[in-house]
Amino acid sequence: MESDLSYPDHWEADVVLSDGATAHVRPIRSDDAERLVEFYARVSDESKYYRFFAPYPRLSERDVDHFTRVDHDTRVALIMLVGDEMIAVGRYDRTRAGEAEVSFLVEDGHQGRGIGTVLLEHLAQAARERGLHRFVADVLPANRKMITVFVEAGYSVDDHFEDGVVHVEFEIVPTDHSLQVMAAREHRAEARSIERLLTPRSVAVVGASRSVGKAGQALIRNIKDGLDQGFTGRLYAVNPEATAVAGVTAYPTVREIPGDVDLAVLAVPAEAVNDVVLECAAKGVRGVVVVAAGFAERGDPEGRARQTELVRVARAHGMRVVGPNCLGIINTDPQYALNASLASVVPPRGRVGLFSQSGALGTAILSDGAARGLGLSTFVSAGNRADVSGNDLLQYWRDDPATEVVLLYLESLGNPRKFSRLARRVAEIKPVVVVKGGRSTQGVPLGHTVRPIEVPPAALDAMFRQSGVLRVDTISEMFDVAQVLAYQPLPTGDRVGIVGNSSALCMLANDAVVAAGLDVGCDPVDLGVTASAEAYASALADLSARTEVDSLLVVFAPAVDASSSEEVARVLADASSSGNKPMVTTFLGIRGVPEEMRRFDEHGVPRRGSVPSYPSLEEGARALAHVTSYSAWRRRRHGHVPDLDDVDPDAARRHAEAVLATAAGNEAIDLTTAQTMALLAAYGIHPLPVIAAHSLDDALAAAEQLGGEVVLKATASHLRHRPDLADVWRNIDTAEEMRDAWQTLSSTLADPAEAGFVVQPMATAGVPVAIWAREDPMFGPVVSFGISGVATELLEDRAYRIPPLTDSDAAEMVREVKAAALLFGYRGGDMADVAAVEDLLHRVSRMSDDLPELEGLELNPVLVSETGLAVVNASARLARPAPRPDWYARRLA
Structure with missing residues (x-):
C-alpha cells in the first residue's frame, strides 16, 4: 500500500x-x-x-x-x-x-x-x-x-x-483553443444531462400516497394531469401497500416496474431516500427529484452526511439529482406536459425558463408568475442544490429553442467563476435576470454545501455586469423585467417617449423615467382626460416614427367620457405588434399582461407584441431601464484579451514555488521587496527601486546611489498611506535635505527601526491610482482598481472584474469609478496616460489568472503622468493554493 x-x-x-x-x-x-x-x-x-x-x-x-x-x-x-x-x-x-x-x-x-x-x-x-x-x-x-x-x-x-x-x-x-474545445464538450454534456431530466418518457413517483395532503399524493396527481394535456409517456406509482394510486398502477418497488424508468420523483422520508436511490440505480433510472427535507438544511452532521451520500450514490450510477428539499421540476411543452412538482398553480406555457434554489419560495414565485400571465417553458427548484445547479440550467437553456428569457433566484453560488463564463455565453443571445438572496450578508443557507463568498458585494455586482447579467433586488422586480424581455423588442437607445391621458401622470412619468437613468426623448404627449382610442393610436404612431424615441411608456387612467379600456387595450396591443420599439404601460393599475393586450401564436402561447402593465409608473420605468441596459450590453463591443509582451509565466511560477518552499506547512508568506520585484518583473511590471535605510548613513548612501531627487518614506503598515501624507518626505536633493527629512520623520513618526524607512527615486508627478488583486476561495482571482487615497477606502469607490480582462473590461474599469474624472483633466489637470493604466491592469489580471499562489497583490500608489506611470509601492502575498473551482478539466462541484 x-x-x-x-x-x-x-x-x-x-x-x-x-x-x-x-x-x-x-x-x-x-x-x-x-x-x-x-x-x-x-x-x-x-x-x-x-x-x-x-x-x-x-x-x-x-x-x-x-x-x-x-x-x-x-x-x-x-x-x-x-x-x-x-x-x-x-x-x-x-x-x-x-x-x-x-x-x-x-x-x-x-x-x-x-x-x-x-x-x-x-x-x-x-x-x-x-x-x-x-x-x-x-x-x-x-x-x-x-x-x-x-x-x-x-x-x-x-x-x-x-x-x-x-x-x-x-x-x-492549456491554450485558448483547447479551453474552448473543453468548454464546448462540457456544454453539450451538461445540457444533455438536464435534457434527460426535463424530457422523460417514463416517470415513477416513489412514495405515491392515497392520503390527501401528502407530498406523494400531490405529485402523482400533478403528473397525472399532464396525461390529459399531451404527455404521452408512462406514469408509475410506487407504494408497497397499494395496487393503484389516483388511478395509476402501483408497484411495491422501483425494480418491479415492468418498463424502463427515465425519471424517479422521490416522496419518501429522508432516511429512506438513499436506499431508494440504490434501487433506482439498479433499475437504470436516469435522474431523480428528491422533495423530502431532512438533509443538510438541518445543519447537523447526520443531515450533511445523508446529503453527501445521496449525491455520491446517484452520480456514481449515472444519475443527476434535483434537490433534496425542493419543489420539483416543470416542463410546459405539450409533448411532455410534466408537472413533477408540489406546485398546485403552474404558469401557462411560455418562453421563460425559471430556476429557484428555494423550494419554499418556489410556490410563491410560480403563483406570482401565473397571476401576471407570464408563461414558462421550464422550471426547476433545486432546494439544497446538492447536485443540479443554476450553472447546469444555463447550459441547457442556452440552446433550448423554447426558452428566450432566463430567470434565476440564487441563494448561493457554488462556482462563481464558471457562472460568469456560462452566463456571459447565454447573455450574448438570451437575457439572464438574477435575484441574489443574502446580498447583505454574503452568507450561505443551511443545506448549500458551498463556502461563503468573501469578496465585497460590489465585486459580485461587477461580475454580474461583466457577464451581461441583469441583477435585480426582488422577485417582483425580476418578473417586472421579464415581462418586457419576453414580449417586447429590445430598445436601440435610452430615450423614452411618454403618452398619457393625464397631465399629472405624464409629469410623474417624466420624473420616473429620469430617476431610472433614462432620457425623455421628447415632451410627454398629454391626450387629455377625454382621450379616445383613436387619439392613442395616432399619438403612438407619431412617437414610434420619431428617431429621438427608442421606447414608449404609455399611461392610461379611466376617466369620465373616456373610451372604454378594452378599446384602448386593443389599440396598444396593435401598436406594439406592428412596431419595433418596446412599450410598457400603466394600464388601470394592472400588474402583468392584461388579457386584452395579449397576442398569441399558433400554439396559444403569448407572443412578442403583448404589452406588460405595471401598477406604478416607477415600476414600469425601472423595468424599461434594466432592459435598456441589457440591450446596450448586447450592442457593446466586448473586446478581446490582448497579447502582452515581456511576460514569462514560467519564471513567475518557479519564483513562487521557490518562495513557498521556505514556508512552514501551508502558511502564507509576505514577500520581501526584492521578492516582490522579481515576481512582478516576470509580468513586465517594474516598480521604482527601493533601498532600505536603517540609519541616516544608509539613507545618505542610498540617495547618492540613486542620484537625482529622492524621497524618504516609512513602510511600516501602521504608518503607510496616512491622510496627512506625513509618512513621506519628497524632493530630497542634497545631503542636508536628507538629514532634515530623517530628523523630522524620526521625531514625528516613530523610531527608524520601527518605521522601516526606505529611499526611492522621486517619481514624476501624476494622479495616484491603486490596483489590487486577490485570490478568493470561491471566485478565484479578482482584480480591483481605484484612485489611491482615503476617499477611495472610505467610500469603497473601486471597480472590480474577474480575469481574464478584455481590452473593453480594462477600459470600463478605469472609467467607472466615481473619481475617474481626475484622470481626464478634471478642473484643468493634466490628461493622464490612461492607456498605461489599462496595460498595467492587463498585466495584473494575467498574473493573478496564471498564479493561484498569488493570495494578494497591492500596487499603491501608482503615479500616472501624461506619458506613463510609476509603480511607487508594491506588496504581495503568496500561499499554497487550493484547487480553483474552474479547473482545466471538467468536473461537477
Whole structure:
C-alpha cells in the first residue's frame, strides 16, 4: 500500500459524459486489483490488441501489480467507475523531463461516450501539477478512435508514421483553443444531462400516497394531469401497500416496474431516500427529484452526511439529482406536459425558463408568475442544490429553442467563476435576470454545501455586469423585467417617449423615467382626460416614427367620457405588434399582461407584441431601464484579451514555488521587496527601486546611489498611506535635505527601526491610482482598481472584474469609478496616460489568472503622468493554493 500514502484525493471527480450520464474518476489504488481484472475480462480482444500491439487475452499477477501500484508522480493512472464497476483506465508514464507517454483503455460497451477525452483532460491536469508539459503516444494506424481523441482535444498535435505505428506528440499547456474545445464538450454534456431530466418518457413517483395532503399524493396527481394535456409517456406509482394510486398502477418497488424508468420523483422520508436511490440505480433510472427535507438544511452532521451520500450514490450510477428539499421540476411543452412538482398553480406555457434554489419560495414565485400571465417553458427548484445547479440550467437553456428569457433566484453560488463564463455565453443571445438572496450578508443557507463568498458585494455586482447579467433586488422586480424581455423588442437607445391621458401622470412619468437613468426623448404627449382610442393610436404612431424615441411608456387612467379600456387595450396591443420599439404601460393599475393586450401564436402561447402593465409608473420605468441596459450590453463591443509582451509565466511560477518552499506547512508568506520585484518583473511590471535605510548613513548612501531627487518614506503598515501624507518626505536633493527629512520623520513618526524607512527615486508627478488583486476561495482571482487615497477606502469607490480582462473590461474599469474624472483633466489637470493604466491592469489580471499562489497583490500608489506611470509601492502575498473551482478539466462541484 505504499503507493497510496501520497494518494491525491483532489484528483477525484464526478464527471458528466457526452450522453448526459455521470461517472466517477479517481486515481487507481492497489486494492483495485480485482476490479481491474474483471474490467479487463470484459474488454474485447480488438481493444486489447490496440492497447498492447499484440494479443493479450489476460493480465498476469505481475501485470496487475504493476498497473495498480503507482507513485502518483512519474507513474499515474486514473480509472473511471460507474457504480463499483471500472469502465475505463487512462495512464501516463514519465519518459523524460517534462514528458510522459499516455495511453487509454475503454470498455467496448462504453466507447463513444466521450470517456477518452474526459480522462485525457484529467490526466493532463495531473501531469501539469507534476511539472510535465508534453504527452506522447504510439497508436496503431487502425485505432482511429484513439487518434481522434488526441486530435479533437484542442491541442496542437504532431503525428507521423514511424515503424508501423502513428507517433503522436502534443503540448498539454492549456491554450485558448483547447479551453474552448473543453468548454464546448462540457456544454453539450451538461445540457444533455438536464435534457434527460426535463424530457422523460417514463416517470415513477416513489412514495405515491392515497392520503390527501401528502407530498406523494400531490405529485402523482400533478403528473397525472399532464396525461390529459399531451404527455404521452408512462406514469408509475410506487407504494408497497397499494395496487393503484389516483388511478395509476402501483408497484411495491422501483425494480418491479415492468418498463424502463427515465425519471424517479422521490416522496419518501429522508432516511429512506438513499436506499431508494440504490434501487433506482439498479433499475437504470436516469435522474431523480428528491422533495423530502431532512438533509443538510438541518445543519447537523447526520443531515450533511445523508446529503453527501445521496449525491455520491446517484452520480456514481449515472444519475443527476434535483434537490433534496425542493419543489420539483416543470416542463410546459405539450409533448411532455410534466408537472413533477408540489406546485398546485403552474404558469401557462411560455418562453421563460425559471430556476429557484428555494423550494419554499418556489410556490410563491410560480403563483406570482401565473397571476401576471407570464408563461414558462421550464422550471426547476433545486432546494439544497446538492447536485443540479443554476450553472447546469444555463447550459441547457442556452440552446433550448423554447426558452428566450432566463430567470434565476440564487441563494448561493457554488462556482462563481464558471457562472460568469456560462452566463456571459447565454447573455450574448438570451437575457439572464438574477435575484441574489443574502446580498447583505454574503452568507450561505443551511443545506448549500458551498463556502461563503468573501469578496465585497460590489465585486459580485461587477461580475454580474461583466457577464451581461441583469441583477435585480426582488422577485417582483425580476418578473417586472421579464415581462418586457419576453414580449417586447429590445430598445436601440435610452430615450423614452411618454403618452398619457393625464397631465399629472405624464409629469410623474417624466420624473420616473429620469430617476431610472433614462432620457425623455421628447415632451410627454398629454391626450387629455377625454382621450379616445383613436387619439392613442395616432399619438403612438407619431412617437414610434420619431428617431429621438427608442421606447414608449404609455399611461392610461379611466376617466369620465373616456373610451372604454378594452378599446384602448386593443389599440396598444396593435401598436406594439406592428412596431419595433418596446412599450410598457400603466394600464388601470394592472400588474402583468392584461388579457386584452395579449397576442398569441399558433400554439396559444403569448407572443412578442403583448404589452406588460405595471401598477406604478416607477415600476414600469425601472423595468424599461434594466432592459435598456441589457440591450446596450448586447450592442457593446466586448473586446478581446490582448497579447502582452515581456511576460514569462514560467519564471513567475518557479519564483513562487521557490518562495513557498521556505514556508512552514501551508502558511502564507509576505514577500520581501526584492521578492516582490522579481515576481512582478516576470509580468513586465517594474516598480521604482527601493533601498532600505536603517540609519541616516544608509539613507545618505542610498540617495547618492540613486542620484537625482529622492524621497524618504516609512513602510511600516501602521504608518503607510496616512491622510496627512506625513509618512513621506519628497524632493530630497542634497545631503542636508536628507538629514532634515530623517530628523523630522524620526521625531514625528516613530523610531527608524520601527518605521522601516526606505529611499526611492522621486517619481514624476501624476494622479495616484491603486490596483489590487486577490485570490478568493470561491471566485478565484479578482482584480480591483481605484484612485489611491482615503476617499477611495472610505467610500469603497473601486471597480472590480474577474480575469481574464478584455481590452473593453480594462477600459470600463478605469472609467467607472466615481473619481475617474481626475484622470481626464478634471478642473484643468493634466490628461493622464490612461492607456498605461489599462496595460498595467492587463498585466495584473494575467498574473493573478496564471498564479493561484498569488493570495494578494497591492500596487499603491501608482503615479500616472501624461506619458506613463510609476509603480511607487508594491506588496504581495503568496500561499499554497487550493484547487480553483474552474479547473482545466471538467468536473461537477
